[in-house]
Amino acid sequence: MNTGLFRLVASRIAIAILTLAFVSAAVFIGTEILPGDVAEAVLGQNATPEAVAGLRQVLHLDQPAYIRYFRWLGGLLSGDPGRSLVNDLPVAGLIASRLPNSLILASVTAVVCVPIALVLGITSAIWRGSFYDRAASFLTMSVVAVPEFLIATLLVIVFAVNLRWFPALSFAAGIVSLDQFFRLFALPVFTLSCVMIAQMMRMTRAAVIDTLRSSYVEMAVLKGARPMRVVLTHALPNAIGPIANAVALSLSHLLGGAIIVEIIFNYPGLARLLVDAVSTRDMPLVQACVMIFCLAYLFLVMIADIAGILSNPRLRHR
Amino acid sequence: MPDNKVLKLEMPGNEVFRLNGAFPRGASRREVMNFLLAAGVSISAAGTFAGTAQAETPRRGGRIRVACNQNSSGESLDPARSFTANDWSRVTMFYNTLTRIDENLTPQLELAEDISSTERATVWNIKLRRDVRFHDGSPLTAADVVYSLQRHKDAAVRSGARVLVEPMVEITETGAHEVRIRLSGPDVGLPSTLGVLNTAIVKAGTTDFRTANGTGPYKCREFEPGVRSIAVRNEEYFKSGKPFLDEIEVIGITDEPARVNALLAGDVHFVALINARSAQRIKSAPNAKLFETQAGAFHSLAISRDHAPGANSDFVLSVKHMLNREQIRRAVYRNYAIMGNDQPVPPSSAFYDPSLPQRPYDLDKARFHLRRSGFANQTLPIFVSPAAANSEEIAQILQQTGREVGVTFNLQRIPADSYWSNTWMKQPIFFGSNSPKASVDISLSFWFHSRSPYNESAFRNERFDALLINARAEADINKRNEMYSEMQRIIHESSGTCIPVFYTFLDAHVSNLKGLRPIPTGSMMGWNYAENIWLEQ
Numbered sequence: 001m002n003t004g005l006f007r008l009v010a011s012r013i014a015i016a017i018l019t020l021a022f023v024s025a026a027v028f029i030g031t032e033i034l035p036g037d038v039a040e041a042v043l044g045q046n047a048t049p050e051a052v053a054g055l056r057q058v059l060h061l062d063q064p065a066y067i068r069y070f071r072w073l074g075g076l077l078s079g080d081p082g083r084s085l086v087n088d089l090p091v092a093g094l095i096a097s098r099l100p101n102s103l104i105l106a107s108v109t110a111v112v113c114v115p116i117a118l119v120l121g122i123t124s125a126i127w128r129g130s131f132y133d134r135a136a137s138f139l140t141m142s143v144v145a146v147p148e149f150l151i152a153t154l155l156v157i158v159f160a161v162n163l164r165w166f167p168a169l170s171f172a173a174g175i176v177s178l179d180q181f182f183r184l185f186a187l188p189v190f191t192l193s194c195v196m197i198a199q200m201m202r203m204t205r206a207a208v209i210d211t212l213r214s215s216y217v218e219m220a221v222l223k224g225a226r227p228m229r230v231v232l233t234h235a236l237p238n239a240i241g242p243i244a245n246a247v248a249l250s251l252s253h254l255l256g257g258a259i260i261v262e263i264i265f266n267y268p269g270l271a272r273l274l275v276d277a278v279s280t281r282d283m284p285l286v287q288a289c290v291m292i293f294c295l296a297y298l299f300l301v302m303i304a305d306i307a308g309i310l311s312n313p314r315l316r317h318r
Numbered sequence: 319m320p321d322n323k324v325l326k327l328e329m330p331g332n333e334v335f336r337l338n339g340a341f342p343r344g345a346s347r348r349e350v351m352n353f354l355l356a357a358g359v360s361i362s363a364a365g366t367f368a369g370t371a372q373a374e375t376p377r378r379g380g381r382i383r384v385a386c387n388q389n390s391s392g393e394s395l396d397p398a399r400s401f402t403a404n405d406w407s408r409v410t411m412f413y414n415t416l417t418r419i420d421e422n423l424t425p426q427l428e429l430a431e432d433i434s435s436t437e438r439a440t441v442w443n444i445k446l447r448r449d450v451r452f453h454d455g456s457p458l459t460a461a462d463v464v465y466s467l468q469r470h471k472d473a474a475v476r477s478g479a480r481v482l483v484e485p486m487v488e489i490t491e492t493g494a495h496e497v498r499i500r501l502s503g504p505d506v507g508l509p510s511t512l513g514v515l516n517t518a519i520v521k522a523g524t525t526d527f528r529t530a531n532g533t534g535p536y537k538c539r540e541f542e543p544g545v546r547s548i549a550v551r552n553e554e555y556f557k558s559g560k561p562f563l564d565e566i567e568v569i570g571i572t573d574e575p576a577r578v579n580a581l582l583a584g585d586v587h588f589v590a591l592i593n594a595r596s597a598q599r600i601k602s603a604p605n606a607k608l609f610e611t612q613a614g615a616f617h618s619l620a621i622s623r624d625h626a627p628g629a630n631s632d633f634v635l636s637v638k639h640m641l642n643r644e645q646i647r648r649a650v651y652r653n654y655a656i657m658g659n660d661q662p663v664p665p666s667s668a669f670y671d672p673s674l675p676q677r678p679y680d681l682d683k684a685r686f687h688l689r690r691s692g693f694a695n696q697t698l699p700i701f702v703s704p705a706a707a708n709s710e711e712i713a714q715i716l717q718q719t720g721r722e723v724g725v726t727f728n729l730q731r732i733p734a735d736s737y738w739s740n741t742w743m744k745q746p747i748f749f750g751s752n753s754p755k756a757s758v759d760i761s762l763s764f765w766f767h768s769r770s771p772y773n774e775s776a777f778r779n780e781r782f783d784a785l786l787i788n789a790r791a792e793a794d795i796n797k798r799n800e801m802y803s804e805m806q807r808i809i810h811e812s813s814g815t816c817i818p819v820f821y822t823f824l825d826a827h828v829s830n831l832k833g834l835r836p837i838p839t840g841s842m843m844g845w846n847y848a849e850n851i852w853l854e855q
Contacts (some may be wrong), residue, residue: 054473086392160583168583264576268545279735
C-alpha cells in the first residue's frame, strides 16, 4: 500500500513539473505577444526611438526570444529568476517581500472561510429543501453576484470612513498586537470571505448531496442507522475527496485573485506585483509570479487529491 | 529663501540682476518689483505672495503618511529615472537641485551659492555652498555636480533630463566648489533648467540606488518600490530649522476613490491628484481640505500636421472651432480648469500674451473650414486612452459637435499600458497629457520645437524655431516678452495642438497640515512639499 501511494504521489509531482514547464513556455509566448515592450513602457512619454534602442540593448531585448527564454529557465532552475527589467532589483527579492503578505492574507482568509463554508455546506445538504437550506442558498447566491470591488468599497465607506472602526488601508508591515492584526485584516478578509464562503459552500453542498444519494447511504438508512451516524460515518468520508477539491480550488484563487482587495486596501501582495509587472512589461517578474501562482495551484490540487485518496479506501487500493 | 544668496545673470553691458534675498529682509516695493521683473513675473502675483509669506509659524515634530496616485515596482530613487509622483516626492526629500523653482516660477539658489554667466549666457559659472553634506557625511564638491549632470548624457542611465542636458557641451570642475558649464548656444534660462528635479545632485560615482545618499532634508530609512518609503529628518540639513516633520511615509494608492477614502478615514494625511468629482466630498468633510494648484497643465488634442487630415490647415482650424471649451471646463473638469486658447502658455505666466484673441466655439466657422478642407461627411478616428486622462470625455463632447458640423469622429479606446508606446504620436488624431515645466522656454522647446521628440502635432515652423533660440539669448525682458508673444501667436494659428483648457491640480490633506503653497511646476507644491509642511497641534 505504501509503495503504491508513493508511486501515486510521485507521478502527480512529475505531472506538476511538466505542467509548470508548459506554463513557463505559454507565459513567455504570451508576454512576447503583448504590444509594446519594457523599453517603451519604462520610458513612457519619453520614448524616443534612440532611447528605446539604447535601452533594448542594455536589457538584452535585441536577442532572439528563445535565447532569452532558455537563459531565464536556466536561471530559474538554479534558483535565480533574474533581475527586474524595470528597476534592476533581483526578482527573488521583490517576490520575497510580497509573498509572505499574500500567504498571510490567504491563510487568515482560509482559517475564517473553510470551517464556516464546510458547516454551512454540510448542514444545508443534510436539510436540503428546508427553509434553512433555501435561506443559505439565497444568501450565498446574492453575495456571489455582487462584485468584490463593490463589497470592499461599501465596507470602507461604512466601517472606515463613517464609523472609523477599522482602517481603510491594510499594511502588512509593523503589526505589533493581536488587536491591530484583527483591525487590519478585518475588512480585506471579510471582502474575500464573502465570495470564498459562497463558492465553497455551494460546492460542498453539492458533493455531500451526491454521496447522500448513493446506494451505500441508502443501505445504511435501511439498516436503521441514525441520521447523524449516516452522515458522519457513511457519507462524509466518501465526500472528503470532492470537498477537498472544492476547498483547494477556492483557496488557489486567494493568491492571485485577491487583486481587487489588494488594490482597494493597498495591501502589498503578490497579485498587485504581477499586474504591475504586466503593465510595465517586466517579463522576468511576470513569469516568476505566474510560476508561483501555478505552483500554488498545483500544490493545493495535489494535496486535495491525496487527501481524497487517503480518506477513501476504494481509491487507495485501486 | 533661507539665506542672502545672490543669483547673478551677467549680461552684456555689465548689467547684473540681483535675484535673491530680498524678501526676508523686508523688501521694498521697488526691490520686489525689480526682482520680479528680472525674473519675469507679474506684479499682481507679487502682492499675493508677499502677503502670505509670514502668516503662520511652523511647528516641529510629527509623522505623516502621504499617498501618491501611482504605485509601481518600477519606482526608483535615482533622480534621473524619476517619472512618477512617488518618485518626485522622494527626489525632493532625499536630494537637492542646484536651484529650486519657487511659486513664481523663479529659480532660487539651492545647492548653488552663486550662478553667473559670461559670453552672452553661453558659459555659466556655478559656485557651490560649502556647508552642505551628503547623508553619509561626505561634503558636497564640484565633482559630485559634474558627475550628476554628466550622467544624464549616458543612454544607459535612461534619464528623463537627457534632452535638457544635451546643450551642456562642457561640464568642468574649475575648483573644489566651482563648476563651469559651456552651452552649445546662449540660454538665459539655465538656472531654471538646473531646478528640474531630474537634475538633482547625487554623490559622485553613485550607481546603486537601492537607498538614497543625497543632501536633502530627509534621510532614507526604508524604500520598497511599489510598497512604501520612510524618510526621517536629516538633522544636519543645511537650511537651518528645516525640515519640520520627524518622519514622512510615502505610499501609492492607484485607485482614486480608495485614496480619498483613506484620507477621510484618517489613514493618510496628504493625497495627490484627486478627481474633480471627489472635490465636493473633500470640501464637505470636517477634517479635510482641498489644495488647488493652477499650473498650466493640459490634456491636448493633437492633430498631426504630417498626415491627412491634419496636413490640411483648414481641417485643423475647423476642429479648433468645434471645441466647446466652456462645456469641457464645466462638464469634464467641474470648473476646476481655466479656458485654453490652443497655445501652451497659461494666463498665470508672466509671458502670457493677453492680446491674443480667444478662439470661440463657432459652428459656422467650423463648417466653413471643414467644407474647404474637403473632409466634410467623412469618418475619422480619434484615439483616446485612460493614459491621457479625460481624453474620452473631451472626445465625446467633440464627437457631438462633429455630428452637427458634418464630420463623424470615431472614438478608438486604447488601454493605458500600451498607449504611449503604440498610439501616441503614431496616429493622425490622438490625445496627449502635458505636465507643467519649469519655464516657458522648456515647455515651448519640449512641445513645439521642430526637432523635439515630444512635438505631438509634428509642428514645423522655422520662424518659431529661430525665435525660440533667440529668446534664450535675450536678456532684455521686454524683447523676450515680444518674442514669446509672437511664438504664442504662431502656435495658436498653425500648430495642430488643440488646448481646450488648462486644468487645476487637486490634492487633498487633513486640516491640520500646514505650509502648503501652490508651486506651478506640479501638484503637491511642485512635489517639493517635504521640507515645507508641518503639523499643527
